[in-house]
Structure formats: structure tokens, C-alpha cells
Amino acid sequence: MIETLEHGDVLELRLQRPPVNALDAGLIRALRESVEAAPGKGARALVLSGAPGMFSAGLDVPSLLQLDRKAILAVWDDFFALMGALARSPLPVCAAITGHSPAGGAVMAIFCDYRVMADGEYQIGLNEVQVGLAVPEPIVRGLGRLVGPYRAERLLVSGTLLGPRDARDVGLVDELTPTGDVTGRALEWCRELLALPGEAMEQTRARARADLAAIFDHLGPKDLESFADAWFSDQTQATLKALVARLGKKRDA
Amino acid sequence: MIETLEHGDVLELRLQRPPVNALDAGLIRALRESVEAAPGKGARALVLSGAPGMFSAGLDVPSLLQLDRKAILAVWDDFFALMGALARSPLPVCAAITGHSPAGGAVMAIFCDYRVMADGEYQIGLNEVQVGLAVPEPIVRGLGRLVGPYRAERLLVSGTLLGPRDARDVGLVDELTPTGDVTGRALEWCRELLALPGEAMEQTRARARADLAAIFDHLGPKDLESFADAWFSDQTQATLKALVARLGKKRDA
Amino acid sequence: MIETLEHGDVLELRLQRPPVNALDAGLIRALRESVEAAPGKGARALVLSGAPGMFSAGLDVPSLLQLDRKAILAVWDDFFALMGALARSPLPVCAAITGHSPAGGAVMAIFCDYRVMADGEYQIGLNEVQVGLAVPEPIVRGLGRLVGPYRAERLLVSGTLLGPRDARDVGLVDELTPTGDVTGRALEWCRELLALPGEAMEQTRARARADLAAIFDHLGPKDLESFADAWFSDQTQATLKALVARLGKKRDA
Numbered sequence: 001m002i003e004t005l006e007h008g009d010v011l012e013l014r015l016q017r018p019p020v021n022a023l024d025a026g027l028i029r030a031l032r033e034s035v036e037a038a039p040g041k042g043a044r045a046l047v048l049s050g051a052p053g054m055f056s057a058g059l060d061v062p063s064l065l066q067l068d069r070k071a072i073l074a075v076w077d078d079f080f081a082l083m084g085a086l087a088r089s090p091l092p093v094c095a096a097i098t099g100h101s102p103a104g105g106a107v108m109a110i111f112c113d114y115r116v117m118a119d120g121e122y123q124i125g126l127n128e129v130q131v132g133l134a135v136p137e138p139i140v141r142g143l144g145r146l147v148g149p150y151r152a153e154r155l156l157v158s159g160t161l162l163g164p165r166d167a168r169d170v171g172l173v174d175e176l177t178p179t180g181d182v183t184g185r186a187l188e189w190c191r192e193l194l195a196l197p198g199e200a201m202e203q204t205r206a207r208a209r210a211d212l213a214a215i216f217d218h219l220g221p222k223d224l225e226s227f228a229d230a231w232f233s234d235q236t237q238a239t240l241k242a243l244v245a246r247l248g249k250k251r252d253a
Numbered sequence: 254m255i256e257t258l259e260h261g262d263v264l265e266l267r268l269q270r271p272p273v274n275a276l277d278a279g280l281i282r283a284l285r286e287s288v289e290a291a292p293g294k295g296a297r298a299l300v301l302s303g304a305p306g307m308f309s310a311g312l313d314v315p316s317l318l319q320l321d322r323k324a325i326l327a328v329w330d331d332f333f334a335l336m337g338a339l340a341r342s343p344l345p346v347c348a349a350i351t352g353h354s355p356a357g358g359a360v361m362a363i364f365c366d367y368r369v370m371a372d373g374e375y376q377i378g379l380n381e382v383q384v385g386l387a388v389p390e391p392i393v394r395g396l397g398r399l400v401g402p403y404r405a406e407r408l409l410v411s412g413t414l415l416g417p418r419d420a421r422d423v424g425l426v427d428e429l430t431p432t433g434d435v436t437g438r439a440l441e442w443c444r445e446l447l448a449l450p451g452e453a454m455e456q457t458r459a460r461a462r463a464d465l466a467a468i469f470d471h472l473g474p475k476d477l478e479s480f481a482d483a484w485f486s487d488q489t490q491a492t493l494k495a496l497v498a499r500l501g502k503k504r505d506a
Numbered sequence: 507m508i509e510t511l512e513h514g515d516v517l518e519l520r521l522q523r524p525p526v527n528a529l530d531a532g533l534i535r536a537l538r539e540s541v542e543a544a545p546g547k548g549a550r551a552l553v554l555s556g557a558p559g560m561f562s563a564g565l566d567v568p569s570l571l572q573l574d575r576k577a578i579l580a581v582w583d584d585f586f587a588l589m590g591a592l593a594r595s596p597l598p599v600c601a602a603i604t605g606h607s608p609a610g611g612a613v614m615a616i617f618c619d620y621r622v623m624a625d626g627e628y629q630i631g632l633n634e635v636q637v638g639l640a641v642p643e644p645i646v647r648g649l650g651r652l653v654g655p656y657r658a659e660r661l662l663v664s665g666t667l668l669g670p671r672d673a674r675d676v677g678l679v680d681e682l683t684p685t686g687d688v689t690g691r692a693l694e695w696c697r698e699l700l701a702l703p704g705e706a707m708e709q710t711r712a713r714a715r716a717d718l719a720a721i722f723d724h725l726g727p728k729d730l731e732s733f734a735d736a737w738f739s740d741q742t743q744a745t746l747k748a749l750v751a752r753l754g755k756k757r758d759a
Contacts, residue, residue: 114660129449134456137463144461146656150399150424153461154367157446157454171656193663196635199741201663203640208650208659210643235452382702387709390716397714403652403677406714407620410699410707488705 001027002034010190011043012096012183015050022060023104025067025075031108032082039090045190046089048112049096049183050105053122058103061131062244065237069228076227079104083138084216086111092193092205096186097173102127102161106172110142111212113193113205116186117168119176123161130159132239134230136223141215147171254280255287263443264296265349265436268303275313276357278320278328284361285335292343298443299342301365302349302436303358306375311356314384315497318490322481329480332357336391337469339364345446345458349439350426355380355414359425363395364465366446366458369439370417372429377420382412385492387483389476394468400424507533508540516696517549518602518689521556528566529610531573531581537614538588545596551696552595554618555602555689556611559628564609567637568750571743575734582733585610589644590722592617598699598711602692603679608633608667612678616648617718619699619711622692623674625682629667636665638745640736642729647721653677 005012013034015021023031038046050056064075086093086108095109097117101124109115109124117124126143128135135156144152147170154160155170167173177185193201230236258265266287268274276284291299303309317328339346339361348362350370354377362368362377370377379396381388388409397405400423407413408423420426430438446454483489511518519540521527529537544552556562570581592599592614601615603623607630615621615630623630632649634641641662650658653676660666661676673679683691699707736742 113663129453129457132450132453134453135460137460140457140460148401148654149461149464153458154427156461157366157449157458159449174660196663196665197638197741197745199736199739200635200638200640200745203736204635204646205659205663207641207643207646208655208662211655230452230456233452235450239450239453382706382710385703385706387706388713390713393710393713401654402714402717406711407680409714410619410702410711412702483705483709486705488703492703492706 009044012047020057024060024063035085046093053099055101056105094186096183115173117173118179125161127159262297265300273310277313277316288338299346306352308354309358341466347439349436368426370426371432376414378414380412515550518553526563530566530569541591552599559605561607562611594719600692602689621679623679624685631667633665
């Protein structure tokens with residue numbers, strides 16, 4: 001589900017779970033493990049990429065709706081660990097947002113070092129509220145660090161999706177390129193960073209990202225339970241099932 | 254002094270203390286009680302509005318100058334409680350800034366969820382320093398959350414008033430409309446929020462505003478005493494009395 | 507090395523260490539002492555200025571490379587104290603950035619109240635990483651307060667230098683003037699501030715800058731040791747020596 005490509009010092013983790021790189025239990029676990037394992041494999045920087053036109057559609061809701069509370073807790077433990085692994089990564093991580101990137105797709109991106117996005121008819125954003133999911137606190141704080149706490153409040157409460165240019169203007173992504181150039185530009189960005197005096201860059205990077213890493217210092221079982229409570233509430237379940245029904249009709253049409 | 258209008262789920266609290274909706278002891282108390290009572294009355298969102306051309310001129314300095322220290326402490330206790338009630342409101346609150354909104358008018362607005370302002374020859378801003386009043390810490394932090402801590406420092410220290418477009422550009426207000434449309438747009442904004450999946454919106458909103466609410470967690474008697482000390486300092490009293498003299502001449506002219 | 511000029515209430519501290527106002531042990535000590543002593547001399551505001559075209563080239567690396575660990579610790583103790591004295595100054599301080607202002611030059615500027623920069627072919631920025639130096643935490647936080655924590659991360663990790671207009675757009679400087687007008691405009695900015703009701707301005711200023719001052723509350727010996735460790739690392743020494751060699755060739759050319 002993840003293609004691993006070595007580009008010299010830079011390791012590319014390419015999501016490969018057609019058709020939309022939806023995040024099910026297995027892909028979330030695989031991503032967590034890949035990000036956590038990368039420093040031990042000799043990589044000096046990471047690129048997290050998707051398919052042309054589709055970075056990731058976010059959580060695989062139809063699949064996750066099959067899971068019981070224990071399994072949901074395990075998935076969410078992995079997803080928090082994935083966010084934390086990106087936020088705390090000793091290696092710089094560039095998100096190559098190759099296309100659509102709603103909800104879980106955007107969540108991964110905001111904890112990376114830098115975001116290059118395809119300049120096309122794509123959407124990115126934290127639209128969790130639109131599909132009935134409350135946004136967990138680490139995501140509130142991670143987005144707030146990028147765009148400011150008030151701008152984050154507005155985007156999160158309304159669950160707004162943005163086109164690439166609006167996303168760049170608000171600070172949700174850093175740079176736009178043609179769709180075919182996203183991963184190439186992300187690799188180049190990593191190489192530029194790696195060309196700097198290494199110790200100085202690494203220590204400065206660690207200090208500048210200490211506030212982002214600290215978001216994950218006190219995350220515990222109650223955050224997981226809180227997510228599971230919200231997931232299994234009647235209203236969330238009804239909204240998610242209506243979403244799945246719409247997706248099914250769209251697919252069958 | 255406050256007209257209460259029901260628009261379905263949305264309750265409008267309209268300041269109605271001619272000629273300029275100046276905040277005296279009674280209006281501050283009434284506002285505090287109205288905001289605190291709104292959730293118990295079945296409202297799902299609030300709009301705080303003023304008169305066309307005049308949201309609120311801020312504190313009623315001539316009236317407050319008559320008060321002794323004990324009375325000033327009580328007024329300021331109410332005003333801090335009003336700010337806190339807005340910042341912690343379980344209901345979304347939209348400020349319908351129907352016109353001028355200096356000092357106390359702007360203070361109320363910054364603790365609301367969203368600010369729609371009339372696009373005309375009006376001014377908004379925290380001009381307390383210009384009239385000799387030191388800005389209390391909760392206001393420093395509330396404005397800093399909207400516009401960033403450094404931008405807030407500059408605006409507060411100089412006591413700058415801004416026109417609607419500059420206010421929007423700096424992030425002090427969110428949206429401009431013609432003067433006659435402000436309250437209508439504020440109602441619409443509330444309805445858009447209320448149309449979202451309720452639990453997800455409410456939980457996300459609470460998390461995204463937790464830092465704003467936290468400003469009021471440790472406010473205590475010493476903050477009130479500090480305000481009263483500043484209020485009764487010779488310099489502040491002289492500046493306020495000069496202001497009142499200027500206002501009197503303007504009114505008599 | 508510092509020319510002190512009295513302009514009524516406003517004291518100008520003009521760096522005068524030709525050719526580039528490089529910060530060696532003596533100048534850093536003199537700056538610290540001058541900023542700390544200013545309130546006792548009856549000044550009500552400070553301007554920190556340089557030479558036309560050159561505010562300060564930053565640390566005097568060739569000179570500092572001669573020092574042993576104990577001497578480096580003393581220099582850095584002074585430099586942290588200088589930053590802290592600017593951040594906590596009871597007097598407003600305006601940086602008159604009269605020209606180039608890389609690294610240490612920019613460091614001094616970010617802890618001042620306001621930054622006026624010469625609009626010419628100059629550069630400003632925290633390019634420490636480019637020359638092999640890790641950026642200490644107070645500088646990370648000071649820049650983050652001006653431009654936001656994420657924007658600071660990007661600028662610091664890459665060690666980017668900016669022209670005056672980009673620096674203004676990102677929030678690193680506040681205002682541009684022709685090169686010859688920088689100090690005059692800085693004096694004027696101070697006078698505008700001093701014309702405001704004094705107690706209100708001072709109390710508001712202290713509250714609005716409390717977060718900046720707090721950066722220096724817990725700075726201690728381990729921060730100094732950490733800087734010295736980085737300074738004497740093989741990689742940093744090699745990068746600094748290569749820099750000095752390049753500077754020497756440039757000078758000789």
C-alpha cells in the first residue's frame with residue numbers, strides 16, 4: 001500500500017492504495033511504521049506523496065464503520081502516532097500533495113516540514129465537521145501553528161475545503177507546481193535543506209519545531225477514548241452512514 | 254437598553270442606549286446577564302448588534318467618572334465577566350458591527366466568534382491608550398489571538414483606530430457589508446454554522462476556542478484592583494476629564 | 507565603538523565600529539551596558555542605529571574564532587543579556603536599520619519595539635544556519651513572535667536573507683524609508699509614542715510585550731553551554747573557518 005522509492009539520500013513514501021489512497025487501518029499502520037523506521041534506514045529526508053490528482057481522500061469511512069470500539073481505538077492510536085512521528089521526525093519531511101487532500105490527507109500534510117501542492121482543480125482542507133467528525137485537539141493545534149489560532153478556528157469549525165491558491169494564500173500549503181512536478185519539487189526542496197551545514201540545520205530545525213513536537217507530549221488514553229466516544233455517537237454514526245450511502249451512489253452512477 | 258429579538262434559533266441582542274450605545278454600569282450589567290442567560294432560553298446562536306452607524310462608542314466615561322472605587326470595581330467585574338461570557342459562550346456569537354466601534358465596542362467584538370462590519374466611514378479599534386486608559390491583559394491576549402501578538406502590540410500601544418477595510422486586512426474584522434446588511438449577514442452566518450452536524454461543530458468549536466476561553470481562567474481580584482488603580486491615577490483622571498470636556502464642547506457645538 | 511547622541515528625550519546609540527559594525531566581544535559588552543544604562547540617564551526612548559548602508563554585519567567571526575571556551579561563554583552571556591535588555595527595556599526601542607543587517611544585526615532588531623529599514627540593495631535575515639551556526643532558542647521565539655512560528659521555522663532553517671520589501675511583507679521589518687531617512691524616521695516614531703498619555707502607554711506596552719520578555723525568564727548556564735558546545739563542534743569550526751577564508755579573499759580582491 002506504500003511504494004518506497006530511494007532517491008539518493010531522500011526516501012519517498014508513495015501512497016498506493018487505489019482508487020483514492022483512503023486511510024484504512026492497514027494503511028495508517030503501514031504509514032506509521034514507515035515514518036518511524038525511515039531514520040534507521042539511512043534516509044536523510046522524506047517525501048510523502050500520493051497519486052497524480054489524489055494525495056489521499058482521508059479516512060476510509062466505509063471500512064472503519066465496520067470496526068468495533070477496540071479496533072477503532074487501535075486505528076486511532078496508530079493515527080495519532082503517525083501525526084506524532086511526522087511532527088517529531090528527526091528527518092525533514094516534505095508533503096508532495098499530488099492532488100485532492102481532504103480531512104486525513106490534510107492532517108498528514110500539516111505535520112510535515114513543508115507542503116508542495118499540485119496547482120489544479122483539487123481541494124485540501126480539514127472538512128471533518130462537514131462529515132460529522134469532531135476535530136481532535138492535536139490537529140487544532142497543528143493547523144493553528146501554520147495559519148494562526150483564529151484562522152484555524154474558522155477553517156475547522158466550518159470544515160472548509162480550499163483550492164490550491166486559497167490554501168497557499170492562507171498558509172495551509174507553501175508552494176504550488178504543475179501536477180506532474182509536485183514530487184520532483186518536493187525532492188528538490190529536501191536536497192536544498194540537506195545541502196546546508198548539517199548540525200546547524202538540524203539543531204535549528206529541532207528548536208523551531210519544538211512547539212509542534214510538544215503537541216504530542218501529553219496525548220494519552222483519554223484522547224483516544226474521547227475520539228471513540230465521538231465516533232460512536234448516534235449523530236456521528238448517522239452522518240458517516242449517510243456519507244457512505246452518497247459515496248456508494250456516486251460510485252454506482 | 255438591550256432589545257432582544259428572536260430570529261428562529263438565533264437570538265439578537267441589540268444595543269439600544271441612544272445616542273451612542275455608551276457602556277455605563279447598567280448596560281454592561283445587562284449585557285453580561287443577557288449573554289450568560291441566552292443558552293438557558295433555547296437560543297442556539299447569538300448576534301450582538303448596535304444601531305445603524307454606531308455599534309458602541311465604548312465606555313460611558315462621563316457616567317463612570319462619577320463612580321467611587323467600589324462602584325468602579327463592580328463595573329469592571331461585570332465587564333470582565335461579559336468578555337469571559339463571550340469568550341466561553343457555548344453558543345456561537347456573531348458581532349454585527351453596525352458602525353463605529355472604538356474601545357469597549359471593539360473589546361466586545363474581539364471575544365465573539367465572527368465579526369461582520371459595516372463598510373462605511375466608521376472606525377474600529379482599541380484606542381484606550383489615546384484616552385489615557387491602560388489596556389487590561391485579557392484584551393491584549395484576545396486581540397493577539399486575532400491578529401498575532403506583535404501586530405496587537407503595535408495597535409494597542411498606539412491606540413490606533415482603523416477604517417473597516419484596514420480592520421479587515423489586519424484581521425480585526427472578518428467581513429464587510431453595506432451598513433444596512435450587517436445584522437442580516439450576521440444572522441445568515443449563524444445559520445450556516447447551525448446547519449453543520451451539531452455535535453462535531455460544537456466539539457470542534459470548543460477545542461478551537463479553548464485558548465481564548467483560557468484567558469479568563471486565572472482572572473481575579475488583583476486584575477480588578479489593578480484596573481481601579483490605573484483608573485484613579487492622576488494622569489488617567491486628568492486625561493479622561495479632558496476627554497469629557499471635549500465631548501461636551503462637541504455636543505454643545 | 508558606540509556613538510551616543512541625545513535628541514531631546516530620545517537617545518540614539520549608533521554603532522560605530524568600521525568597516526561593518528561587526529559584533530566582537532567589546533562591542534557586544536558595550537551595547538549591553540548602553541542599553542541597560544539608558545533608563546538611568548533620563549532617556550525616555552532609544553534608537554539603535556548603524557552606518558548608512560550597514561546596520562551591522564553580525565558577529566565578528568574572525569575575532570571570535572580566536573577565543574577559548576571561557577571567553578566564548580562570556581561573550582555569549584553578554585549577547586543573551588543584550589537581547590534580554592532589549593526585550594525587557596522599560597524604554598521603547600526603535601531599530602534604525604540603516605543598511606545590511608544579517609545574523610547578529612537582525613537578532614538585535616527583532617527584540618526592539620519597531621523596525622525602520624533602509625529601502626535599498628540591502629539584506630536582512632537570520633542566516634546563521636548558512637554559516638554553520640545553530641540558532642539559539644530565544645531567537646527562534648523572538649522571530650516567531652514577529653512573523654508566526656511556522657514562518658520563523660522556514661526562515662531560520664534555511665537561513666534566508668531577504669531584501670527590505672520581502673522583509674516588510676513577511677513582518678520582519680515594519681516600515682521602509684530612503685537610506686538617509688532611517689534614523690530620522692526612527693526618532694519620529696519614538697516621539698509619536700512619547701506623545702501618548704504616558705502611564706497608559708507604558709502599562710499597555712509592558713503587557714503587550716510580556717510574552718517577549720518572558721522568553722528570557724528561564725535562560726541559564728545550560729543555554730550558554732549549549733551554544734559553546736555548538737560553537738566548538740568540528741563542523742561549526744570548519745564552516746566558520748571557511749567563511750573567514752572567503753571573507754579574507756573578498757577583502758584582498
